[in-house]
Amino acid sequence: MVKVIVIGSGNLAQHLIVAFQEAEQLERSIELVQVFARHKENLTSLIHSDKIVSNWSQLQTADIYILAVSDDSISEVSSQLPFNNQLVVHTSGAMPMENLDSKNRKGVFYPLQSFTKAKKVDFSRIPLCLESENKQDYEIMEKVANTISNKVFHIESQQRQALHVAAVFVNNFTNHLYQIASEICQENQIPFEILQPLIQETAHKISVIPPIQAQTGPAIRNDQKTINAHEQFLKKEEHLQLYRILTQSIQNNGKKL
Amino acid sequence: MVKVIVIGSGNLAQHLIVAFQEAEQLERSIELVQVFARHKENLTSLIHSDKIVSNWSQLQTADIYILAVSDDSISEVSSQLPFNNQLVVHTSGAMPMENLDSKNRKGVFYPLQSFTKAKKVDFSRIPLCLESENKQDYEIMEKVANTISNKVFHIESQQRQALHVAAVFVNNFTNHLYQIASEICQENQIPFEILQPLIQETAHKISVIPPIQAQTGPAIRNDQKTINAHEQFLKKEEHLQLYRILTQSIQNNGKKL
Numbered sequence: 001m002v003k004v005i006v007i008g009s010g011n012l013a014q015h016l017i018v019a020f021q022e023a024e025q026l027e028r029s030i031e032l033v034q035v036f037a038r039h040k041e042n043l044t045s046l047i048h049s050d051k052i053v054s055n056w057s058q059l060q061t062a063d064i065y066i067l068a069v070s071d072d073s074i075s076e077v078s079s080q081l082p083f084n085n086q087l088v089v090h091t092s093g094a095m096p097m098e099n100l101d102s103k104n105r106k107g108v109f110y111p112l113q114s115f116t117k118a119k120k121v122d123f124s125r126i127p128l129c130l131e132s133e134n135k136q137d138y139e140i141m142e143k144v145a146n147t148i149s150n151k152v153f154h155i156e157s158q159q160r161q162a163l164h165v166a167a168v169f170v171n172n173f174t175n176h177l178y179q180i181a182s183e184i185c186q187e188n189q190i191p192f193e194i195l196q197p198l199i200q201e202t203a204h205k206i207s208v209i210p211p212i213q214a215q216t217g218p219a220i221r222n223d224q225k226t227i228n229a230h231e232q233f234l235k236k237e238e239h240l241q242l243y244r245i246l247t248q249s250i251q252n253n254g255k256k257l
Numbered sequence: 258m259v260k261v262i263v264i265g266s267g268n269l270a271q272h273l274i275v276a277f278q279e280a281e282q283l284e285r286s287i288e289l290v291q292v293f294a295r296h297k298e299n300l301t302s303l304i305h306s307d308k309i310v311s312n313w314s315q316l317q318t319a320d321i322y323i324l325a326v327s328d329d330s331i332s333e334v335s336s337q338l339p340f341n342n343q344l345v346v347h348t349s350g351a352m353p354m355e356n357l358d359s360k361n362r363k364g365v366f367y368p369l370q371s372f373t374k375a376k377k378v379d380f381s382r383i384p385l386c387l388e389s390e391n392k393q394d395y396e397i398m399e400k401v402a403n404t405i406s407n408k409v410f411h412i413e414s415q416q417r418q419a420l421h422v423a424a425v426f427v428n429n430f431t432n433h434l435y436q437i438a439s440e441i442c443q444e445n446q447i448p449f450e451i452l453q454p455l456i457q458e459t460a461h462k463i464s465v466i467p468p469i470q471a472q473t474g475p476a477i478r479n480d481q482k483t484i485n486a487h488e489q490f491l492k493k494e495e496h497l498q499l500y501r502i503l504t505q506s507i508q509n510n511g512k513k514l
Contacts (some may be wrong), residue, residue: 170456174435225329
C-alpha cells in the first residue's frame, strides 16, 4: 500500500484527487492519506473534509508527496515542507526536477494532458512521465502511476522539456487553428460543427499513418491556384500571415520526402 | 430510386463507389448505374467491371452525374459529357459551381473530409455540402446524400469557399503542427505515441467547449518565463518563427475575451 499526499487545490490537484480515490475504490494498493490546500472550499465536493488540511503541522506521513501547484510555486512550497528526506515530486512539464528543494528526495510526476475543470478526463489513458533521482524512488512513483494510468513512461528532464514544447504545438497551437476556423465559420454563417468530423479524423489519422504521410491539401500539392484563392479570401492580416507561413513550412517539409 | 453515375477513379471516386454500393446493399433508394473511368484497373477490386466504362458513348442515363475529378479537370470533363440538360455536379470544396459547363444543370456535392487511400472512412459521419441551381435538383441531391451520410448541409458557393479555407486550418495546418511535434519527439528519442492522447483530447474538447474557451498554455497565460524557455529550446529557425507567430496570435485573440 503506497501512501500519497497531494499538495494543491487547482485543476490538476482536483483531477488527481478524483483519480486516486477511484483507484482506492478499485482496491488498488494506494491510499490518498491527505490533501494539503490553502483553500479547502475548492475540494469539499471531491474529498471528505477531514482529509483536507491547510496547516503544515497537521500533515501526516506518506510515501510520496505530490506537488500539484503552479510552476512558480514549486520552489517555495517545496522549501516550506516541514520534513526532510521524503519523496517529494512536482507535476510540471516545464520545470526541471532541480526546482524542488534539496532537503527532500526529488522526482517529477508529469501527466501529459490538458486539464479543463469543465471536462472530466479518463486518467487511465493519460501518459504519466516519471523521473527520479534514484531507482527505489522511481519504483514507488511507478507503483503510484500504475494505479491511475495505463501509460507510464520514464522521461528525463531534457526530454520532458521537448515534450512540453511539442505539447504546445499539438494542443495550444492546434486549438488556436480550431479557433481561427471557428471565426471563419461564424463570419460566413456556417455552423462550426460541420468541421468537427474533419477535426476528429485529422487527429485519428496520425494514430495510423505518420503525420508527414498524412499531409494533404493545396500546400503539399503545390496547388498555387487554390493557395491564391485562399489568400484572397482571407481578409484578416493575422490569418493571412499564418496561412502563408504554414503553407511555406509544409512545402519546405515536403521537400524532405 | 435515384440513379447515379460517378465519373472519376481517384481517391474520392473510390470512396464514393464503396459508399453507394453499401447504400444499395442496405436497400436504400439508390442505384450506382455506372462509373466512368479512363483507368479501369484502379476500380476493378471495388465494382463489377461491367459497370465501369471508359468511353463516353457507353454511358447510360442517370438522374445525377457526380464528377469526382481534380479541380482543374472539372471544366473540361463537364464540357465533354455527350448530353444536355442533365444534373451534373462536382465534388470540389475549392471551385465555384459555375466551373461546370452550362449545357447541363449544375450542382455541387462536396464531402467535407480528407480522404486517404490507406484509411477507410465512415461516410455516414461525413458532412455533405450541397448546392444547386434550383430546388428540384437540390431535392435529388439531398436524396442521394441522405443514402450515404447523416450530415447533409445546404452550403452556397461563398460559404463553401470559407469552409474550404477553414478546413485547411483544421486539417492541413493542424497536421503540420503534429508533424513538427513528431520531429521534436524524434530528435529527443521520445515515442510520438506519448502525445496522441493529448492530440485526441484537444480535438474532442472543442465538441464540448468552444475553442476560444478551451485555450490553455503559456501564451494565453502570458507566462513569459515558459515562453522564453521554449524559444530557447527550439533550435530550428522555422519552428521558432512558427512558435512566435502562433503565440502572438493566441495572445491577440485572448485580448478579445
